[in-house]
Amino acid sequence: MRVRPILCAALAALLLPTWAGPAGAAGKFAPHRALYDMSLKSSDRDMSVLAVNGEMMADWGETCEGWTLEYRSALEIEVPGEDAMRITTNVSTWEARDGLSYRFTVRNVERDGDEERIEGTARLDGKGQGGTAHYTKPEEKAFTLPPGTIFPTAHTEAVLAAAGDQPASFRRIVFDGLSTDSLFDVSAVMGAPNPDGGPVRDAAKPIAGLKSWPAHLAFFHYASQDAAPDNEMSFRMFANGVEDEMTIDFGRFKVLAKLKALELSPRPTCK
Numbered sequence: 001m002r003v004r005p006i007l008c009a010a011l012a013a014l015l016l017p018t019w020a021g022p023a024g025a026a027g028k029f030a031p032h033r034a035l036y037d038m039s040l041k042s043s044d045r046d047m048s049v050l051a052v053n054g055e056m057m058a059d060w061g062e063t064c065e066g067w068t069l070e071y072r073s074a075l076e077i078e079v080p081g082e083d084a085m086r087i088t089t090n091v092s093t094w095e096a097r098d099g100l101s102y103r104f105t106v107r108n109v110e111r112d113g114d115e116e117r118i119e120g121t122a123r124l125d126g127k128g129q130g131g132t133a134h135y136t137k138p139e140e141k142a143f144t145l146p147p148g149t150i151f152p153t154a155h156t157e158a159v160l161a162a163a164g165d166q167p168a169s170f171r172r173i174v175f176d177g178l179s180t181d182s183l184f185d186v187s188a189v190m191g192a193p194n195p196d197g198g199p200v201r202d203a204a205k206p207i208a209g210l211k212s213w214p215a216h217l218a219f220f221h222y223a224s225q226d227a228a229p230d231n232e233m234s235f236r237m238f239a240n241g242v243e244d245e246m247t248i249d250f251g252r253f254k255v256l257a258k259l260k261a262l263e264l265s266p267r268p269t270c271k
Contacts, residue, residue: 029160029241031265033059038075041247041256049253051078056257064270066096067153086111091178099154100124100131104177120177124149133175133183145183146222149173155186160241162190163213173222183222184230190215197238203259204244211239 040052056073071091078084090107106118117137122145124131131145150158155174162168169189176182191214200208215237218229228251235246244259 029060029156031060031062031267032242033057033261033263033265034242034259035261036246036257037260038073039256039258041254043253044251047080049077049079051084052076052253052255055260061265062267064268066094066101069093083111093152093177095151095153099151099157100126102151102175102177106178118178118180122151122175122177124151133177135177135180138180145175146173149175149183152176156241159188159190159215159217159237162188163193163215163237163239164190165193167191181221185220185222185224187218187220187229188215189217198236200244201259203261204242206262206264207238207240207242207244212236 035055035057038052038054038056040049043049052075054073054075056075057071059070061068061070069091071089071093073089074086075089076084076086088109092105093103095102101121101123103121104119106116108116118135119137120133120135122131122133124145128148130147130149132142133145134142150172152174155172158170158172162170167190169187171185171187174184174186176184194212197208197210197212213236215235217233219231219233220226220229224230231251232249233246234249235243237243242262244262246257248255248257
């Protein structure tokens with residue numbers, strides 16, 4: 001079951017920050033640290049997954065040069081007839097403010113001590129142009145990024161910018177580097193806004209009252225001929241880019257992430 005790389009890739013578009021979008025955009029992203037409880041929302045009829053339990057933490061930081069993410073998760077996945085899979089993931093990324101440079105480091109460790117490391121960098125030749133991705137781990141390789149490729153921060157900016165008074169949709173090619181096949185054609189749909197955000201749990205009090213939007217992302221491996229997405233994600237996004245709840249759909253099962261704690265971080269003072 002390809003749980004580990006799919007999970008990393010599915011979360012990537014939401015686990016990286018954005019800056020202020022163009023005029024008319026939903027708002028300005030707030031650097032913050034968020035902790036989520038993870039659980040199984042549903043499984044298919046053959047019960048290929050019996051339970052999912054764990055936590056994920058994401059710490060988004062803003063610098064004068066770009067954006068950073070430190071992400072950690074510990075998940076236990078129970079499947080029929082096997083010992084529970086326990087996967088611990090650590091991710092560190094950086095993306096330049098101009099959206100042209102990106103670097104990534106991933107470390108996955110399973111219960112039996114089996115470890116996977118993914119490291120590399122990517123660069124675009126300019127806005128709207130292609131570029132090159134270069135992996136140094138698990139093995140040395142490089143490949144060309146097609147014209148129109150963007151990195152996760154720029155994609156989140158596009159999601160935030162699309163959130164307006166009317167429903168909207170768009171598609172982008174996104175490279176995130178969080179697995180060894182990390183080039184995706186991502187379809188995004190933004191729904192109509194809720195002006196006061198809607199009800200929130202205690203953990204989300206710092207964002208209570210902000211405008212929010214329902215959103216849906218579908219991830220297709222780039223150039224794939226499959227009509228169905230590789231995985232999907234639905235969430236509620238607030239005007240500062242924070243999500244309080246998300247559902248990650250892997251086809252055979254769905255995982256629910258609920259905000260457990262939220263701390264907004266200060267912005268740097270830049271010239």
